[in-house]
Amino acid sequence: MKERNPWHTPLTIIIAVIGVIAIVALVTIAVLQNKPLIPKYKYGIVLDAGSSHTAMYIYEWPAEKDNNTGRVEQTHCCKVSGSGISDYASDPKLAGESLKACMRDAERFVPSERHEETPLYLGATAGMRLLNIKDSAASDRVFQAVSESLQKSPFSFQGARILSGQEEGAFGWVTVNYLDDRLEQGLETTGALDLGGASTQISFISDSFDGSESPSNYVAFRLYGNDYNLYTHSFLCYGKDQALRMALAHQTQSGPGSIVDPCFNNGYSAVKNYSVLYESPCVSGRKPSSAPQTFTHTGKGNFYECQEVVKSIFNFTECKYSQCSFNGIFQPTLQGTYGAFSAYYFVMKFLNLTDTSVPLQSVKEALARLCATPFDTLKKQHPEVKLKFLNEYCFSGTYIFTLLTEGYNFTSRTFSDIKFIKKIKGSDAGWTLGYMLNLTNMIPAEAPDTPLLPHAGYVSVITVIALVLFVLFILSLRPLWPRCSQKPQIV
Numbered sequence: 001m002k003e004r005n006p007w008h009t010p011l012t013i014i015i016a017v018i019g020v021i022a023i024v025a026l027v028t029i030a031v032l033q034n035k036p037l038i039p040k041y042k043y044g045i046v047l048d049a050g051s052s053h054t055a056m057y058i059y060e061w062p063a064e065k066d067n068n069t070g071r072v073e074q075t076h077c078c079k080v081s082g083s084g085i086s087d088y089a090s091d092p093k094l095a096g097e098s099l100k101a102c103m104r105d106a107e108r109f110v111p112s113e114r115h116e117e118t119p120l121y122l123g124a125t126a127g128m129r130l131l132n133i134k135d136s137a138a139s140d141r142v143f144q145a146v147s148e149s150l151q152k153s154p155f156s157f158q159g160a161r162i163l164s165g166q167e168e169g170a171f172g173w174v175t176v177n178y179l180d181d182r183l184e185q186g187l188e189t190t191g192a193l194d195l196g197g198a199s200t201q202i203s204f205i206s207d208s209f210d211g212s213e214s215p216s217n218y219v220a221f222r223l224y225g226n227d228y229n230l231y232t233h234s235f236l237c238y239g240k241d242q243a244l245r246m247a248l249a250h251q252t253q254s255g256p257g258s259i260v261d262p263c264f265n266n267g268y269s270a271v272k273n274y275s276v277l278y279e280s281p282c283v284s285g286r287k288p289s290s291a292p293q294t295f296t297h298t299g300k301g302n303f304y305e306c307q308e309v310v311k312s313i314f315n316f317t318e319c320k321y322s323q324c325s326f327n328g329i330f331q332p333t334l335q336g337t338y339g340a341f342s343a344y345y346f347v348m349k350f351l352n353l354t355d356t357s358v359p360l361q362s363v364k365e366a367l368a369r370l371c372a373t374p375f376d377t378l379k380k381q382h383p384e385v386k387l388k389f390l391n392e393y394c395f396s397g398t399y400i401f402t403l404l405t406e407g408y409n410f411t412s413r414t415f416s417d418i419k420f421i422k423k424i425k426g427s428d429a430g431w432t433l434g435y436m437l438n439l440t441n442m443i444p445a446e447a448p449d450t451p452l453l454p455h456a457g458y459v460s461v462i463t464v465i466a467l468v469l470f471v472l473f474i475l476s477l478r479p480l481w482p483r484c485s486q487k488p489q490i491v
């Protein structure tokens, strides 16, 4: 007689089927309930209206994760053609017009269902600060024109304004440390060095600095539950274009008519206009009274002499604090590593010196070689580089070298703590990301609550518990189990 399987009773089969269905349902619900939703992004747009040009950055982040760090990324960048908005003082409408092509670009990159809710900011830096000093009515007209143009875009325009030097420095620091995931994790932070066309910023945390010695250089943050006492300073006129003006202005003092400039390569020659040179507030008041209309600017290419010219635009002696960088500005002791971006990067990239830990001596030697190269040879060596930039690399390199060493007091030991960078994880280093994170409250003061378990761990635990419950349930039904049929006895 065939032995009957004791499990093949209708009751146990029903229990097993219900149990399996229950487990499948439980796990499915757990997975669906907790799995990250299909990526749906939100967007923010920032226009960086710099002194030399305007750039538009589009940022995106997962819609349901507004409050997490390292989540906002730059998805697109558009360089506005033409010059910075401060150069449109005499025809402000053109400043507004100039932004249109990039705004159309933004309409393509941000999905249309998100247009209306996407915040759009314009922040202007040192070019507009200078225009505001020179002619505040003209600066207002430029803002009026760009605002009218941006209001016509489908995005949620949040206004156009000048950032203070302090904001520019602090937001650059936030950007660098946010992208490096240093803020949420409470890691040691990186300082930020930004060199623009019209101003330059230095921002870092120094344990010796609590703001008391120089409150105007102090910015306090509480981010993800950590307190930061940031030192920051912006030197107006010490961006590389205005620094060049100051160096030229210094050299015209010795006698108008012509300048033989050690900061330009031998063979370089150009006729320049005095009134154009002196139109900036950085040099106004220094124009020689007997100056002719134009002067001839020729190069003689000598790094060491150039350094002397560059030094003349700094005041290294005046200091009413315990220690200063230059021009009587307090600076605490340098500390930690630094990310140097914008023109620092462009110039060091040209010199092939963006690798980490380049000894200061090698930078000096590279500059001495660059400045001593005849201009014709330099052009042949770099046919791909725009003349506008190529002309100035000897000056720019010498300026950067002097600013970092004599200005900020980097030594041959601490110089290797500087990394020359353009991007971090695909997003440009600069103040724009920090500015947007701040205005959208994307960085919380306190650390966000984190789930007890990661998603995969959560699903596994639920599954195991469900299985255990099921087995226990089956065991608890033991009394209902059919008795084992006795082996037929052969009598």
Ligand SMILES: Nc1ccn([C@@H]2O[C@H](COP(=O)(O)OP(=O)(O)OP(=O)(O)O)[C@@H](O)[C@H]2O)c(=O)n1
Residues within 6 Å of the ligand: 049, 050, 051, 052, 053, 084, 125, 126, 127, 195, 196, 197, 198, 199, 200, 239, 240, 241, 342, 343, 346, 347, 389
């Ligand atoms: N490939 C490039 C691009 C730009 N520059 C120069 O780098 C300087 C700084 O550029 P940027 O950081 O874009 O300055 P802005 O933001 O325009 O100026 P600011 O921040 O002072 O307002 C300018 O002199 C620009 O001509 C350069 O040498 N090489």
Ligand SMILES: [Ca+2]
Residues within 6 Å of the ligand: 050, 051, 125, 195, 196, 197, 342
């Ligand atoms: Ca800038």
